[in-house]
């Protein structure tokens with residue numbers, strides 16, 4: 001039986017739950033318990049979800065995509081949070097050397113074909129890392145707008161047969177900050193420099209006040225997502 005067949009039951013059973021309460025339920029009982037990973041960028045708002053997962057079960061697998069183009073500050077922040085929260089199974093995954101050699105030998109694919117670059121550096125490694133899991137947890141929120149504005153809390157990923165869980169889908173930026181302060185969680189070091197959504201160095205800039213949080217990602221291009229979520233949002 002595919003885990004997707006539990007979608008309606010899970011939505012009914014956990015209607016009205018999100019955040020920590022939802023994670024406590026899904027990670028400890030039912031078809032996703034022991035079969036779910038958190039995928040985290042260790043970016044501007046990641047500490048909140050990482051803290052929740054660590055509170056429920058610090059051995060939950062956490063997948064971190066190291067594209068080879070990340071800020072040094074993000075790597076340092078990951079190490080800081082892993083130590084602070086006691087996360088016990090952080091899996092750093094990256095692009096295959098053969099794929100980089102074939103598609104991006106000079107490291108400039110991002111400037112010519114960013115969709116292919118994201119595919120090689122993010123989508124393919126993530127697909128491999130998620131093999132064997134029935135579900136994955138993401139930190140996407142509706143307030144991030146664009147394709148995320150209608151985000152459900154539990155959603156099917158038809159292409160893989162997995163469920164995706166978005167415990168913070170309905171949270172506002174203020175909710176996130178309130179939780180961060182309540183739990184005394186450190187900020188990503190680039191936040192105070194105006195970065196509100198943080199990806200690769202080459203494709204991220206700070207945003208001005210009044211701009212959407214993700215306006216600094218792939219600015220000037222008709223691209224708003226790296227692709228790891230696109231297939232099912234477009235479906």
Ligand code: SF4
Pocket residue numbers: 067069109110113114115117118119121122199200202203226
């Ligand atoms: S965000 Fe930019 S550098 Fe990073 S994988 Fe995508 S296109 Fe490549």
